[in-house]
Amino acid sequence: MSILRKFRPLRTRLLLLLSVVGPGIITANVDNDAGGITTYSVAGAHYGYSLLWMLALVALALVIIQEMSARLGVVTGKGLADLIRESFGVRTTASIIAVMLIANLANTVSEFAGVAASMEIFGVSKYISVPLVALGVWLLIVKGNYKSVERIFLVASAIYFSYVLSGVMAKPPWGEVAQSFITPSFHFDVGYVTIFVTIIGTTIAPWMQFYQQASIVDKGLTIKDYAYERVDVIVGSLFAVLVAAFITIACAATIFASGQRIDTAKDAALALFPLAGPYAAGLFALGLLNASVFSAAILPLSTAYVVCEAFGWESGVSRDWKDAPVFFWVYTLLIVLGAGIILFPIKSLIETMLASQTLNGVLLPLILITMLRLINDKRLMGQYVNGRIFNLLAWITVVILIGLTVILVVTSFFPSVFGL
Amino acid sequence: MAYLSELLGREVRDAKGMFIGTLADVLISPDSNGQPYPRIVALAVKRNGGEPSLVPWGGTEDLAGNKIILQLPPTTSYQSTGVEVHLNRDVMDKQVIDTNGFRVVRVNDLELAKIGDDYRLVNVDIGGRGLLRRLGWEDFFEHVAGLLRRELPAQSIAYSDLEFIPRGDLKVRVARQKLRELHAADIATILEDMRPRQAGELIRQLSDEQAADVMEELEPEFQADVLETLPTEQAADIVEEMEPDEAADVLQEMDEDKRAQVFNLMEPDESAEVAELIKHPEDAAGGLMTTKYLTVTPDITVAEALQRVRVDAPTKEAEIIYYVYVVDADEHLLGVFSLSDLVLADPTISVDTIMHHKPLRVPLDATHEEVLELIAKYNLLAVPVVDHENHLVGIVTTDDALDLILPEEWKIKLPRLF
Numbered sequence: 001m002s003i004l005r006k007f008r009p010l011r012t013r014l015l016l017l018l019s020v021v022g023p024g025i026i027t028a029n030v031d032n033d034a035g036g037i038t039t040y041s042v043a044g045a046h047y048g049y050s051l052l053w054m055l056a057l058v059a060l061a062l063v064i065i066q067e068m069s070a071r072l073g074v075v076t077g078k079g080l081a082d083l084i085r086e087s088f089g090v091r092t093t094a095s096i097i098a099v100m101l102i103a104n105l106a107n108t109v110s111e112f113a114g115v116a117a118s119m120e121i122f123g124v125s126k127y128i129s130v131p132l133v134a135l136g137v138w139l140l141i142v143k144g145n146y147k148s149v150e151r152i153f154l155v156a157s158a159i160y161f162s163y164v165l166s167g168v169m170a171k172p173p174w175g176e177v178a179q180s181f182i183t184p185s186f187h188f189d190v191g192y193v194t195i196f197v198t199i200i201g202t203t204i205a206p207w208m209q210f211y212q213q214a215s216i217v218d219k220g221l222t223i224k225d226y227a228y229e230r231v232d233v234i235v236g237s238l239f240a241v242l243v244a245a246f247i248t249i250a251c252a253a254t255i256f257a258s259g260q261r262i263d264t265a266k267d268a269a270l271a272l273f274p275l276a277g278p279y280a281a282g283l284f285a286l287g288l289l290n291a292s293v294f295s296a297a298i299l300p301l302s303t304a305y306v307v308c309e310a311f312g313w314e315s316g317v318s319r320d321w322k323d324a325p326v327f328f329w330v331y332t333l334l335i336v337l338g339a340g341i342i343l344f345p346i347k348s349l350i351e352t353m354l355a356s357q358t359l360n361g362v363l364l365p366l367i368l369i370t371m372l373r374l375i376n377d378k379r380l381m382g383q384y385v386n387g388r389i390f391n392l393l394a395w396i397t398v399v400i401l402i403g404l405t406v407i408l409v410v411t412s413f414f415p416s417v418f419g420l
Numbered sequence: 421m422a423y424l425s426e427l428l429g430r431e432v433r434d435a436k437g438m439f440i441g442t443l444a445d446v447l448i449s450p451d452s453n454g455q456p457y458p459r460i461v462a463l464a465v466k467r468n469g470g471e472p473s474l475v476p477w478g479g480t481e482d483l484a485g486n487k488i489i490l491q492l493p494p495t496t497s498y499q500s501t502g503v504e505v506h507l508n509r510d511v512m513d514k515q516v517i518d519t520n521g522f523r524v525v526r527v528n529d530l531e532l533a534k535i536g537d538d539y540r541l542v543n544v545d546i547g548g549r550g551l552l553r554r555l556g557w558e559d560f561f562e563h564v565a566g567l568l569r570r571e572l573p574a575q576s577i578a579y580s581d582l583e584f585i586p587r588g589d590l591k592v593r594v595a596r597q598k599l600r601e602l603h604a605a606d607i608a609t610i611l612e613d614m615r616p617r618q619a620g621e622l623i624r625q626l627s628d629e630q631a632a633d634v635m636e637e638l639e640p641e642f643q644a645d646v647l648e649t650l651p652t653e654q655a656a657d658i659v660e661e662m663e664p665d666e667a668a669d670v671l672q673e674m675d676e677d678k679r680a681q682v683f684n685l686m687e688p689d690e691s692a693e694v695a696e697l698i699k700h701p702e703d704a705a706g707g708l709m710t711t712k713y714l715t716v717t718p719d720i721t722v723a724e725a726l727q728r729v730r731v732d733a734p735t736k737e738a739e740i741i742y743y744v745y746v747v748d749a750d751e752h753l754l755g756v757f758s759l760s761d762l763v764l765a766d767p768t769i770s771v772d773t774i775m776h777h778k779p780l781r782v783p784l785d786a787t788h789e790e791v792l793e794l795i796a797k798y799n800l801l802a803v804p805v806v807d808h809e810n811h812l813v814g815i816v817t818t819d820d821a822l823d824l825i826l827p828e829e830w831k832i833k834l835p836r837l838f
Contacts, residue, residue, distance in 0.1 A: 077617025077649070086513050090528070090554035220616030220645030311551065312515065312526020 023073075023215040024066060024229065026298070027208050028236030029157045031062075032243050033295035034114025034265065035107070035356065036202040037288055040244045041268035043195050044251030045260065047187075049172075049180035052245060054196065056181060058203050059241040061397045065368070066233045068375050068386070068394065069209040073216035074226045075384045080213045080367075081309040083374050093310045096370075099363050101330075104207055104303040106356030108338030111299060114292030116342055117266035121285040127343060134339035137297040142328060159290040160243045162283040166272070167246035169280040172253035197408040203244065204401060206363040209371060211302035214309070223384070250284065300334035361405035368398045422483040422539070424507055424530040425554050431487040432465045432475075432494075440475075440494045441467035445508040446532070447474070448541050449501065456580050457540035460532070462498040463488070464506070474498035479538055505584070507541070515618075516544065519598045520581040522606045524613035529553060531576065544582055547575025585614075586621045604630065608637030616642070620649035623658070632661030635670065644673035652678070656685035663739065664690075665710040665820065668697035697814070705786040708821070709805045709814030712737050714744045716771060718754055723767035729759070739817050742801050746775050753804055753812040755779055781806050784813065788824050791816050 032040075043051045069080065076083060085093045112130055119129035140152065186192075212233075221229055255262060255271045262268050265288050273281040304327045307313075313326040372394060376385050386394060430443045445464035464472035476498040478491025505511060507530055515524050528550025531543040545553075549572050552558045558572075565572045583598050599607065599622075607626075611619040611634065623631045623646060635643050635658060647655045647670060659667045659682055671679050671694060683691050693711050700706025714732050716725050725744065733741045744762065746755040755775035765774045781804045782791055794803055795818055805814045 077615055079615075085526070089513060090551060094551075094555060217615050217617070220620075220649055222617065222649050312524075312528075312546070 022232065023212050023219065023221075024070065024232035024234070024236035025157055025239065026215070026236070027066070027212040028062070028233075028240035029160055029243075029291075030211070030295045030298045031203060031205065031208060031240050032160065032247075032291055033107075033111055033202075033299075034117075034288065034292045035110050036244065037114070037247055037291055038265040038268075039195065039198050039202050040247035041251045041265050042262060043199060044248035045255040045262045045268060045271070047192060047195065048252045048256040049177055049249070050185050050187075051196065051199065052177070052180045052248060053182065053184045054199065055241050055245050055248070058200055058244075059238055061200070061401065062204055062237040062241065063234055064390075064394055064397050065204060065209065065371075066212060066237055067230060068371055069213045070216055070229050070233045071226070071384060072371065072375055072381075073213040074221050074223050074229060075381050077217055077222070079217050079305065079309045080210050080371070080374075081306040083380070084370055085310045087374060087377065087380070088370065092370075096363070096366055097307055097310050099359060099366075100206070100210075100306060101303065103356060103359035103363055104299050105334055105337060106359055107205075107207070108296060108299050108334050109341045110356050111292045111296035112339045112342040114265065114288055115296065117264060118269070118285045118289035118292060121266060121269050121281075130339050130342050133293055133296065134335050137293065138332060138335050140297060141301055141331065156290055156294050157239075160239070160287060162287040162290075163243050163250065164246045166280045166283045166287070167250040167253075169277065169283075170250045170253040170272070172249050177249055193407065194411055197404045197411070199244075200401065200404050201361055201364075201408050203241070204364070205360050206367045207299060207302050207306075209367060210306045211298060214302070214305045247287075250280070254280075296335070296338065300331045300338070303334055304328070304330040358409050361409045364405050365398075365402040368401065372398060421531060421533045423545070423550075423553065424512060424532065425550075427483060427488075427532075428508060432463065432490060433487055434490050434494050437489070440490070441465040441472075443488060444472035445506045447477075447498075447504040447506055449504055450584075455540070457535060457542050458505075458579065459538055459540050461501075461504055463490075464508075465494070474500070481539075483532060483534075483539055511544075511584070515585055517583040517585060517599065517610055518546070518577045518581055519583050519602060519610075520577065522602070522609040524585070524610060525577070541579050543576040543578055545574070545576045547573060549574045550576075585618060586625055600626065600630065604633035605637045607634045611638060611646070612642070616645035617649050619646045624650065624654065628654075628657045628661045631658045636662055636666045640669040640673045643670040647682070648674060648678055652681045653685055656682045659694075660686050660690045663710055664693045664697055664712065665708065665814075667694045668707075669702070671698060672702065700784060703788065704784065705782045705788075705791050705805045705816055706784040706814070708788065708791065708816045708824075710739050710817065710820070711814050712739045713802070713804075713815045714738050714741060715747045715751075715812065716744055717748065718746050718770070718772040718775070720771055721767065722762060722765045722769055722771060722774065725771045726762055726767070729762070739815075740802050743815075745779070745804055745812055745815075746771060747812050751811045753779060753781060753806050753810055756804070779804060782816070783808065788821075792821055792824065795821050 072080065072083065078086075081093070081097070084096065112134070115133045116126035116130050120126060186196075216229060250272065251262075251268055255268065258271075260271050262271055269281050269285045269288065272284055307330050308324065308327045311326075313324070372386075372391075375381060376391065378385055424446060427446065428443055432440045432443055434440055442465070443463060444466040446460055447462040447464065448458040449461045450458050460477045462474045462476050465475050466472045474497065475490060475494055476492055476496055480491050481488055511527055511530060513527060515526050517523075518525050525544075525546040527544050527546065529545035530541060531545060532539045533542045535542070549558065552561050552572070562572055581598075602610075607622075607630075611622065614622070619642075623634065626634065635646070638646070647658070650658070655678075659670065662670070667690075671682065674682070683695070686694070697706075697709070697711065700709075702708075714729060714736065716728055720728070729741060729744060732738065742759045743756055744759070745753060746757070747753055755772075755777050756779040757771065757775045761774050762771075780794060780798055780800065782794060784805055784807050786805075791803060794800065795816070800818065802815045802817045804812055805816060807813050
């Protein structure tokens with residue numbers, strides 16, 4: 001059997017891989033959402049290529065964390081919320097869920113803000129675009145079934161290549177770009193520190209672990225599929241960071257070079273127009289629209305999953321309203337509120353985005369520590385607990401992330417605390 | 421009456437009142453000598469921060485007070501029988517099956533009650549009240565509810581309706597009698613609440629026949645996900661027991677690699693039949709039909725035909741015996757007669773004289789609508805499927821055809837929301 005396995009024809013192996021991929025790639029792509037694109041744009045526009053080196057490290061951290069989430073899924077066959085509830089009881093679960101509900105509502109609001117902004121670039125009013133997208137996204141999940149939904153999302157992932165194209169069309173000096181990937185640099189000013197921390201905060205967000213694990217489990221993947229699922233996770237994470245790098249490069253080559261300032265992804269697209277031509281700008285806006293729609297569908301979905309799983313209510317995209325009322329209510333309310341808040345004139349969308357990042361920051365340490373405790377639980381994971389070196393690496397990652405998110409949370413409340 | 425959530429962490433003292441430790445867990449034995457509710461057999465007591473140690477249950481301890489006084493000396497050690505269930509570790513916060521409501525629920529709390537002299541596990545709290553109690557908010561909400569002149573809704577299931585879900589780390593061999601006694605369709609309803617892995621572990625507890633019956637009630641996509649979590653041999657055994665048309669459906673949903681493995685492990689004649697069916701596209705009569713039906717040749721007598729029905733029906737596992745199809749040596753469809761035709765006819769005449777000579781039939785590529793229309797219009801129990809040379813290749817039964825319409829009806833979702 002083992003010899004047979006070694007010589008299994010390439011075609012079969014490819015088919016196997018294709019039947020397993022999905023969760024990792026989709027999760028990693030939703031990661032480049034409206035908030036993420038804004039952050040990467042601002043990073044490129046204000047600091048040129050000087051932040052590219054840290055994207056390589058972010059990729060490593062992302063791979064480490066998402067791999068653990070995938071392993072938890074294939075070994076236990078259970079979702080993360082399920083495991084948290086079973087191992088840590090009602091109180092811990094309820095606290096995590098409560099913060100998660102608020103954080104993900106704020107995240108959803110910022111996704112719809114992304115929809116509004118990108119459609120405005122194409123001259124469509126937000127009063128038309130936001131309700132339409134909200135309804136479309138809602139129907140997709142409620143009327144579709146998981147497999148078709150997943151296929152649609154996988155295809156949508158390809159649209160992220162539009163950022164790569166935007167980046168190439170901006171004609172960056174490739175030598176300098178390559179150089180900056182391997183040259184660490186650091187500036188001590190508030191803007192730089194904030195963007196530094198925010199990049200990590202938007203790239204490694206707490207809902208991702210829940211979503212990825214839930215979709216792995218719902219796919220029925222087991223430890224036998226693990227080798228392929230790991231490919232899915234690694235490729236997904238690398239692709240997500242690659243897209244992030246190209247967004248930064250596109251903005252660095254044009255906006256940074258011309259010395260303009262931007263605050264949002266919409267500013268970035270508009271600034272690209274005269275600098276890199278209408279196609280680059282259009283692709284950039286299309287990318288933002290796709291990212292926002294994609295994430296606006298998945299975030300509420302992930303949240304509904306988590307809530308039901310934790311408290312034992314029926315859940316799952318493949319069920320209907322009657323069987324899983326709480327699931328569909330949470331999903332619907334998040335979309336309705338998320339889209340609704342955008343339609344009301346509110347002071348500042350930037351503040352909403354900031355609030356969502358802060359809440360993510362509070363949640364992330366809790367979830368990462370919980371994950372590490374679960375994955376090192378022999379009763380749960382048997383022989384698949386973390387190896388010693390991997391564990392050390394994972395803890396270092398987690399400690400650094402926690403340190404950085406603490407900085408992010410503190411600076412968003414007291415912007416002058418570091419007095420830099 | 422006592423709730424486990426309120427007992428955990430309580431002081432445990434010996435008969436003289438000396439402090440021993442705090443309560444960490446309560447152990448029950450599910451095989452309670454015919455008693456409907458399992459009794460407590462031991463307590464896990466945590467002493468000075470160490471690992472909890474097991475102390476046997478005396479039988480007359482009181483759980484109503486704010487501390488637990490042991491009846492046996494705390495130095496006696498408990499002899500494990502290997503079948504105990506640790507209520508906190510194995511049941512609390514876990515999912516269990518409500519065999520009365522056919523669903524999977526999560527345990528929010530456990531209710532122990534005094535029956536005779538002894539405490540037994542009686543109810544499992546699965547409602548919001550249990551959650552509030554765990555959060556320490558029960559009194560507050562009870563007060564609020566009282567002001568509104570309402571009662572907090574309590575939801576619990578009796579232990580007699582409870583079934584544990586097998587898990588890798590739950591080493592108890594709980595009698596799965598309750599589950600086995602349910603109808604296949606009800607077990608399927610329960611499985612639909614589960615993740616594929618969990619469903620797979622539950623399926624493994626059933627006999628292959630019962631597992632196959634349950635599988636047939638599930639959506640083919642989910643069937644495939646569940647089967648893929650099972651060891652290949654067991655998956656093959658279950659698929660073998662399924663009706664060939666259902667087996668073909670589920671195999672079509674599986675990954676190519678896994679499908680081939682299952683196929684290789686099936687009995688040759690079973691897999692040949694399925695292989696025949698799998699060739700036909702799912703959306704045509706060929707994808708819907710089964711190959712388990714009865715045939716006779718036109719030259720035999722009514723008495724001989726009846727004997728054939730008796731012998732063939734069980735050995736061929738015919739899906740229906742009400743229609744017997746008449747074919748020549750090359751399997752060309754010549755006619756059909758019903759069981760009542762057969763029973764009422766003179767036993768000595770040839771079946772040729774009682775059969776309907778122009779039986780209704782559909783071609784292999786007939787659409788679902790065409791099959792349904794024919795069955796509905798002529799009130800048939802089954803319709804034969806023939807290839808382009810009029811060879812009988814299968815039949816579509818009414819219940820398989822019915823499945824085509826019913827799911828659509830069930831899918832009318834989201835009533836009265838917008």
